[in-house]
Amino acid sequence: MKWSYYILNKLGTQVIGVTGTSGKSVTVEAISHVLQTRFPVHKSIGEVNGRMSLPLTLARLTPEHKIVVLELAASQPGEMSEMVLSVQPQIGIVTRIGFSDRDETADQLAQEDRLLVEYLPTTGLAVLNYDDDRTRAMAGHTRAKTLTVGLDGFGADVTAYNVVLGATGTGFDVRQGANRFVGRWSPLLGSHQLYAVLTALAVGAHFEIPAADALKALTTLAPLPGRMNPLNGMEGSLLIDDSDGADPESTLSALDWLHTVTDDKHRAIFIFGDMDNLGDYNQRGHRAVGQRAAESVDMFITVGTDAALAGRAALDHGMDARKVRITYNMQDAVASATGSQRAHFGRHRADQGRPLGAHRTDHAGDAGR
Numbered sequence: 001m002k003w004s005y006y007i008l009n010k011l012g013t014q015v016i017g018v019t020g021t022s023g024k025s026v027t028v029e030a031i032s033h034v035l036q037t038r039f040p041v042h043k044s045i046g047e048v049n050g051r052m053s054l055p056l057t058l059a060r061l062t063p064e065h066k067i068v069v070l071e072l073a074a075s076q077p078g079e080m081s082e083m084v085l086s087v088q089p090q091i092g093i094v095t096r097i098g099f100s101d102r103d104e105t106a107d108q109l110a111q112e113d114r115l116l117v118e119y120l121p122t123t124g125l126a127v128l129n130y131d132d133d134r135t136r137a138m139a140g141h142t143r144a145k146t147l148t149v150g151l152d153g154f155g156a157d158v159t160a161y162n163v164v165l166g167a168t169g170t171g172f173d174v175r176q177g178a179n180r181f182v183g184r185w186s187p188l189l190g191s192h193q194l195y196a197v198l199t200a201l202a203v204g205a206h207f208e209i210p211a212a213d214a215l216k217a218l219t220t221l222a223p224l225p226g227r228m229n230p231l232n233g234m235e236g237s238l239l240i241d242d243s244d245g246a247d248p249e250s251t252l253s254a255l256d257w258l259h260t261v262t263d264d265k266h267r268a269i270f271i272f273g274d275m276d277n278l279g280d281y282n283q284r285g286h287r288a289v290g291q292r293a294a295e296s297v298d299m300f301i302t303v304g305t306d307a308a309l310a311g312r313a314a315l316d317h318g319m320d321a322r323k324v325r326i327t328y329n330m331q332d333a334v335a336s337a338t339g340s341q342r343a344h345f346g347r348h349r350a351d352q353g354r355p356l357g358a359h360r361t362d363h364a365g366d367a368g369r
Helices: 002-011 024-035 053-058 079-087 104-118 133-141 191-206 211-218 248-261 279-296 305-316 330-347
Strands: 014-019 041-043 067-071 091-094 125-129 145-151 158-165 170-176 179-186 229-232 238-242 268-273 299-303 324-327 356-360
Touching: 002 053, 002 079, 014 024, 014 079, 014 104, 024 041, 024 067, 024 191, 024 211, 053 067, 053 079, 079 104, 091 104, 091 191, 104 133, 104 279, 125 133, 125 191, 133 145, 145 191, 158 191, 158 248, 170 191, 170 211, 179 191, 179 211, 191 211, 191 248, 238 248, 248 268, 248 279, 268 279, 268 305, 268 330, 279 299, 279 305, 299 305, 299 330, 305 324, 324 330
Parallel strands: 014 067, 014 091, 041 067, 091 125, 125 145, 145 158, 238 356, 268 299, 268 356, 299 324
Antiparallel strands: 158 170, 170 179, 229 238
């Protein structure tokens, strides 16, 4: 941490910090994408969380870089304070805290992530998710100027509305202050990823980058690996790889996307793994996913002990038992998925529709999934 502090002060690089329970990496990528239209920008390498992520990223910082965008993901209590004091960001972004309104784990996460905006200077900028109650409340804990981003409703400084979900991208209109930008789109899939787009617009405006230029740059922002990333699957199917990690809100958003883009010619198979670090919200979070899956997909495959709670919730919610597979290892999950695919194509070889799937897993199982 001392070395990180030293190197940033030596080079005089402006620091942007991004934290939250989900969406950090996509937000870092979107911000960097916009700022690179005007400045030399360095960004987090995203290989590890916690304190070690800082020296690993800053070791590649050069004097040419004017701005560095850092993902600040605390892995234990007290780390956020140490990281913020080491890098001293001028701009802080909190993506979302989420979970239940009365969940103690989410409250603890909010207190930790709030330190980022508390330490910002009076000349700095805080960008907050207006649609998340805990994140929006952080506006009262910072001396910096505050901008909020949100979807559909009124109240946020930068808002996306008229959102259209598609299998190859997301369409939307934007309201930024008195300005309107109609008929815009992003290659990112799912409405929940639009928060990264809006945050990049807000940060771009802080650096006097016109919104039209920022929106144009964001049309070339490709999905990140493991984050709603489309891949070609077997038999002409489309696999949506969302295996980097999951929490209830992002998973429900992925299911909403899957339900929206699926029609009579498409078959939706949803493979779901354990969600980590939910604390008191663990059972309710997994069951909420199962209930939504029962309403959204044609085949629901769970992997793991906690994910089994979602499978049972889907059954309780009326999903046909023949369409639910509860497994405890990836081999059985793969067998269930490929067996279902082969049976489907054996019956409907003449049907040219493409099966769609979204794959959610926990952090611990990423390497094997």
